[in-house]
Amino acid sequence: MPRDAEVEGVFDDILAAPERWVEVHPLPAPHRLALRRNFLEEVNDPLVRLQLSESLAQPKNFGPFEVILRNQPGLLDRWLRFRTEALTPIAHAWLSAIGVEAIEKSGGRSAS
Secondary structure, three states: OOOOOOOOOHHHHHHHOHHHOOOOOOOOHHHHHHHHHHHHHHOOOHHHHHHHHHHHOOOOOHHHHHHHHHHOOOHHHHHHHHHHHHHHHHHHHHHHHOOOOOEEOOOOOEEO
């Protein structure tokens, strides 16, 4: 049960009708790391690419990676677009596997 979902009635609904809810697990860390490594190919600036690569070689590498993204104008937006494009097919496949049809939003992006 989500600890931070303090929307009124959510906990009651989960307890009353657990079959209506599906647990969403985060993408495993090795997959998240691979996604970040794939993004490096999209980074044109060799110094920034090196910084990002070095951050991924460190323990607890996702935090430093995000800091570098935030410190480079426009790079965080590029990363978010890249991540969305990479994860959309995975999300669609997961939804399909649990019998949920994804709905396309205007603008060509999908929602689940």
